[in-house]
Amino acid sequence: MTLGVAGAAAVYTLRAADDCLVLSHRLAQWSSWAPTLEDDIALTNIALDLLGQARGLYARTAELDATGRSEDDYAFLRDEREFVNCLLVEQENGDFATTTVRQLLCSTFQLALWQSLTTSTDEQLAAIAAKAVTETTYHRDHATDWTLRLGDGTAESHERMEAALATLWPYTAELFESDAVSQEASILGVGPDPESLHPEWHGYVTRVLGDATLVVPQSTWKPSGGRQGLHTEPFGYMLAEMQHLHRSFPGVTW
Numbered sequence: 001m002t003l004g005v006a007g008a009a010a011v012y013t014l015r016a017a018d019d020c021l022v023l024s025h026r027l028a029q030w031s032s033w034a035p036t037l038e039d040d041i042a043l044t045n046i047a048l049d050l051l052g053q054a055r056g057l058y059a060r061t062a063e064l065d066a067t068g069r070s071e072d073d074y075a076f077l078r079d080e081r082e083f084v085n086c087l088l089v090e091q092e093n094g095d096f097a098t099t100t101v102r103q104l105l106c107s108t109f110q111l112a113l114w115q116s117l118t119t120s121t122d123e124q125l126a127a128i129a130a131k132a133v134t135e136t137t138y139h140r141d142h143a144t145d146w147t148l149r150l151g152d153g154t155a156e157s158h159e160r161m162e163a164a165l166a167t168l169w170p171y172t173a174e175l176f177e178s179d180a181v182s183q184e185a186s187i188l189g190v191g192p193d194p195e196s197l198h199p200e201w202h203g204y205v206t207r208v209l210g211d212a213t214l215v216v217p218q219s220t221w222k223p224s225g226g227r228q229g230l231h232t233e234p235f236g237y238m239l240a241e242m243q244h245l246h247r248s249f250p251g252v253t254w
Contacts, residue, residue, distance in 0.1 A: 008184035009122060010064035011084070012191055014074075015181075015227060016113065017057030018085035021075055022235075023106055024050035025242050026093055035096050042142055046103075049135040056128040063124075076246035080236055081229040088171040090226070090235040097150055097160035101168050103143035108204050109175050111136040112197040121189035144208050151212025158213065165209070166217045173222035175201070181227075 027047035034040035058071040089106055093099045114136055117129035150157040178195040186193040206216055225231070 008181055008188060009125075009190045010061055011181045012185040013057050013061045013064060013122075013125060015084045015086075016191075017054045017061060017074065018083050019089050019106075019110070020050045020054035020057065022083070022085045022238070023089040024048075024054060025238060026089065026091075027099070027103075029093055030099065039146075043099075046139050046142065049132075049139065053128065053132050053135070057125075060122070060124050060128065072246065076243045080231055080239055083231065083235075083239070084227050084229060085231075086171070086174050087223055087226040087232055088168065088175065090232060090238060091168060091171065092234045094164065094167075095160060096146075097157065098164040098167065100143055100146040100150060101161060101164040103139065104147050104208065105168060105172055105175075105205065107136055107139040107143050109172075109197065109201050111140050112200045113192070113194075116192040116197065120191055122191075125190065147208055147214075148212045151209070151214045161212070161214055165214060166219075169217040170219045170221045171223055174224045174226060177224065177227065179227070 024047045027043050027050070030040065030043045031047075032040060034043055054075075055071050058069075058074045061074065062069050062071075088102065091098075091102060093102075111133065114129045114132040118126055118133065120126040120129065147161070151161045152158070176194045176198045178193050182191075182193045182195075185191045186196075209216055223232075
């Protein structure tokens, strides 16, 4: 079945928006808890960048799906099964090593995606991507620097990074899953099929991990389902926290 330009583009854009929003909220949870003041500010700024990207994508999704929803509707008034973010971004922060590894894996993928989207046939999506490339380059650089410092640091920091990699690596397979939506979007020139981004992502990530003296885990487990609204247990708790105020006082203005 052909989804059509609006259907494929809307779902494709919503997936990217949900990735940005959920990862933004996870990083915002570090506010006042980061190991240094500098990184407290850095993580907060990255979270704000991702939130801005999500807002632009939600606005475009609303135009494409013709539902008339606002960005607040997408963020605060959808139930868990209606979110189509990948599972990786919703994983809990854990320690700083876990957050660092998650950010390296996510920002490397997002940068490759944004770079490809700058040539999208959807002019608004291309404009969002052009701005996001600069922001996400910094996100990846920040994660890279910390990966190198912790991986090739003390025995304890190295051990924690290895443990984080073992936990998070299986979730990366979902980033590159191809389905009817991504294939249709690719054919229409809206955006790349995620499968095509894997070589660039894998090349960068494995090079950084090698420089950090970290070993890529060997795992056959490939958890999936986020793109279809099937999420991990931590996501439900995160969503309840994120949506609590808006749902408790619907329509309130400040």
